Amino acid sequence: MKFNKDDLYSLLGSVGFHLLILLVLSLTILSTVVPEEDSGVLVNFGNVDEAAGTFEPLNTGQEPMEETTPPPPPTPAVETAKEELVTQDVEESVALAEAKKKKEEQRKKEEAIKREQDRIQKEKLEQQRLADAQRQKELAIKNKVAGAFGAGSAAGSSQGSGETGSGNQGSPFGNSDHGANSGVGGNGSYSLNGRSIGNGGLPSPTYTSQEEGKIVLEIKVNPKGEVISAEISKGTTITNESMRRSAKNAALKAKFNSISGSIDQIGTITYRYKFKN
Known part of the structure; x- marks a missing residue:
């Protein structure tokens, strides 16, 4: 494609025109600084009601304004480690289990002692019963022996036809416990x-x-x-x-x-x- 001289001049003129417009825009509108959001301008309020002069005075001995000390940041709460809580629960469970085990062992021990005491008591009662039965048996044997019961409160002389024994033999036909050994029937x-x-x-x-x-x-x-x-x-x-x-x-x-x-x-x-x- 061939360009003639007029076309070249037209192209250069168009490019130069646009460059000029860009330069003007960059020096005016594009160079304006847009303030940031929520920003402001510092204002000197001074420290007296009235003063003269142009320049900021040096320190004149007046106390500077107190600076507000920002509050300290809040101390974050210390969280107890989960492992410690779990460990503590385990230790308490073990302690309760040990206490329960000791209590159960103590109860079994007391029951064993009570059973042994009951057994000994039963043995003593059985021995006492056997001893009493033996004494009664021996006493019954002694009672069968003549005179084992001892003399009565009304013991006296003997009367009868036998060669041994004591007391009043009496008569099969008597009617009295004393006197002659003869009489009518009715008393024996x-x-x-x-x-x-x-x-x-x-x-x-x-x-x-x-x-x-x-x-x-x-x-x-x-x-x-x-x-x-x-x-x-x-x-x-x-x-x-x-x-x-x-x-x-x-x-x-x-x-x-x-x-x-x-x-x-x-x-x-x-x-x-x-x-x-």
């Missing part, structure tokens, strides 16, 4: 090892039936001499129920001498019945 004899009948003798049963024979009663006598039970025993030949009941009631009223000890004694009372001549 007793057998109670080492014991004697009281001053009243054997109580007499009511004899209302014309029937001969005998009624044997097994009696139990306490240490005070009281007959606490009387039952019809073997050897009885009378079947009349009224006579049996009368004999039993009479035996329960009998009174023997008292003895020392606490064991009841077993014996017999025999009533013999015979028609009067």
Whole structure:
């Protein structure tokens, strides 16, 4: 492409014109300083009500204005490390577990001691029971021996046909605990090892039936001499129920001498019945 001289002059003129416009703009509008946002201009307010002159005076001895000291920055809160909290919880849990374990061990120990004390107490009670049973057994054996119960409060001379023994043998046909060994039926004899009948003798049963024979009663006598039970025993030949009941009631009223000890004694009372001549 070929340019002629007019075209070249036109191009150079156009470029120069635009450069001139840019220069003018840079020296005027583009060189203006735009103030920053929120900025201001310092103003000297002075320190007296009125003064003359053009220049800023030097320090005249007046106290400078106090500078405001900015407040210290707030101290940030110190956060407790998470690991420390976790560690503390673990230590407290371990301490509680140890205390609970010790308490449980103490409780088991006390229970074991109590069980041992109960066992020893039971053994002592069992030994005491066996000892008491043995003493009662020995005493019962001794009571079977003649004279083991000791002399009664009303002991006296012996009367009877036997070669051994003591007390009043009496008579199968007697009606009194003393005097001659003969008489009519209704009152009989007793057998109670080492014991004697009281001053009243054997109580007499009511004899209302014309029937001969005998009624044997097994009696139990306490240490005070009281007959606490009387039952019809073997050897009885009378079947009349009224006579049996009368004999039993009479035996329960009998009174023997008292003895020392606490064991009841077993014996017999025999009533013999015979028609009067």
